Amino acid sequence: MxxxxxxxxxxxxxxxxxxxxxxxxxxxxxxxxxxxxxxxxxxxxxxxxxxxPDKKALGLAVVEEVIRPMLAAMMFEPLRETRRPIAAMQSLLKAKAAETDPWVVTLGCPLNNLMQEMSPIDETFRRVLNQLFKEWVEVVKHGIVRGQASGEVRKNIDAAETAFFIVSALEGCIGMSKNTQSMEAYRGCLKQLSRFLETLKEKK
Amino acid sequence: MxxxxxxxxxxxxxxxxxxxxxxxxxxxxxxxxxxxxxxxxxxxxxxxxxxxPDKKALGLAVVEEVIRPMLAAMMFEPLRETRRPIAAMQSLLKAKAAETDPWVVTLGCPLNNLMQEMSPIDETFRRVLNQLFKEWVEVVKHGIVRGQASGEVRKNIDAAETAFFIVSALEGCIGMSKNTQSMEAYRGCLKQLSRFLETLKEKK
DNA sequence: CTTGACACATACCAACCGGTATGTATGATG
DNA sequence: CATCATACATACCGGTTGGTATGTGTCAAG
Structure with a gap:
């Protein structure tokens, strides 16, 4: 009982x-x-x-059952149904910049860390990690497409390429800030990314 | 003899x-x-x-005596005295995109790899790596400043923040492309970075 | 001709690694 | 009550790790 x-x-x-x-x-x-x-x-x-069964299975399970839900809650969900993705992403960046927890700045993004380490040397890891990464890019891309439909986003940009770049730049910002271990540098980098997002808006 | x-x-x-x-x-x-x-x-x-004396010293020597000269030749030198940094960086990106050697796409940037791995867990490594990274950012920053003086670059941007972001975004592009293992994604990402650089130009 | 520092090679070590084989307590089932 | 799978714990193993102690050949100096 x-x-x-x-x-x-x-x-x-x-x-x-x-x-x-x-x-x-x-x-x-x-x-x-x-x-x-x-x-x-x-x-x-x-x-x-x-x-x-072994260490590798444990690692893959961590990706699927810990990192994936974490990423989905933090990064996917806020963009899922927005019709103004630029605004949504900018408030998302603002929220990240406002965090006082140095978690991200000291240890970095778990997904990116694993990708950098494992993708070149293990094909199974690469596939699983790349799948998750591609989902992320896809979420951003769909956001952009919806933004183009709603008139927030300029229509002469490549949604897929842009989405890939946005995620890459964000991971880059986190990674470099991890090295600098400076919350200030992190915020500045996010600000510049936000500036880039601004250039995607349809001119009124 | x-x-x-x-x-x-x-x-x-x-x-x-x-x-x-x-x-x-x-x-x-x-x-x-x-x-x-x-x-x-x-x-x-x-x-x-x-x-x-030990493994760590070997690793640090690799940073100083292999990675540093490599980075200096590839990324620092082309920007050292340019008065039109945007143009210089864009031709630099173009050259990187034109490379057929999948070296970067499969293994990534040696500096970034080490930063991601070692910065959070070893302060000595972090200092050495961060020093090199800061020099890189500094080179880009000085390029931007000179570009502002020569009229190529808009004057209402923060040179330091922008330089940090440019390097971060580049490293991000390389890192994500390493995961995707796609030269095409790599080129598309660089293209978007180039688009960002374009927005820094002074409007004529 | 001897000495001794340098530039290695060889042999060895404790510590730790991931992984396995076996033992055992528990709780459901027949 | 007996059986048996589950859910662990304990003990152990070969291999690899970074690191060390010692041996050896070379070459320049005295």
Whole structure:
């Protein structure tokens, strides 16, 4: 009846995923230590290898079940149905710039970190990460297209190319700011990206 | 007199640096294997630890003595004395887009790779990498300032912020294209960056 | 001719890695 | 009550890691 706190497999799996996410976010996938993850969770290898066949599967699960929902909530949802994507994205950037948590500036975007590390050396990772990345670009692209329909966005721009660039530039800003470890540089970079977005608007 | 081919210490050191650069570029610093580097050079640990005190020193030397000159030749020099930086950068981007070597698209920018991996977890690396990055931004910034003086560039833009953004966006383009492994996406992204540069020009 | 610093090569080490084999408590099922 | 799969824990393994200690050949100086 009263289920023991330590015998809920779904909860255990979730704890492993979250600890793995944190460790991977800090150290990267290859340098992430399973021992460390287990130390963080208080679990053992028995639990880990019961829920995941190997380290790689754990990493891929982190992408699908931790990073994807996170990204969807933060970046996809706000753009999903907007008819004024430029305005939506600018308020999104403003929100990011207003964050006081140095999380992003110190550790960077989890998706980008993994892409940079794993895409060149592991095809499975590359496919999964690229799929997620492409979804992101697609969301932005559809936003732009809707913006073009509603008259907010100029019609002589390539929606796909522009969307790819916007996401790339944002990841670039985050990455460089991570190196600088300066919230101020981060905000300035986002401001310039916002300036670029402004140039996409239809002139009235 | 005739110096033996294998007893020129400077040459040995250089071989180690280049092999280390290649290995680090592929695998990242943490996952770079000293054994692999030695196998690539045909040398042994005796040679390595004669020239470098430890792995970290080797990595930092790679940054200073391989990546820095490479970056300086490719990105700094073309902008050093130009009075029309926008034009110079656009021809630079054009040259990058025209490259058929998939080197950049498959492995990415060595500087950015190291920054993403090492900056959050090692302060020494972060300082060295950030120094190099800041020099890059500075070169672009000075170019913009000179462009403002010569009338090519609008005067109501923040040179420092803009320079930071340009470098960030470029690194972002490279990074995302590395993930996509598509030369076409890479070229499209550079084209959008070029479009941004165009908006910096003084209206005639 | 000897000495000694330099430029490596060889052999070895403890620590850690991901992964496996086995043991065990629990809870549902027949 | 017996059975059996689930959900872990424990103990262990071979391989690899960065790093070290020692050996050796060369060459220049004294």
């Amino acid at each position: 009263n289920p023991m706190p330590s015998k809920q497999p779904d909860l255990t799996r979730q704890k492993l995923l979250e600890a793995a996410f944190a460790e991977i976010h800090r150290q990267g996938f290859q340098s992430a230590s399973l021992t460390q993850i287990l130390a963080d969770t208080g679990l053992t290898k028995g639990a880990l290898y019961h829920h995941f | 005739n110096p033996m081919p294998s007893k020129q210490p400077d040459l040995t050191r250089q071989k180690l640096l280049e092999a280390a650069f290649a290995e680090i570029h592929r695998q990242g610093f943490q996952s770079a294997s000293l054994t692999q580097i030695l196998a690539d050079t045909g040398l042994t640990k005796g040679a390595l630890y004669h020239h470098f």
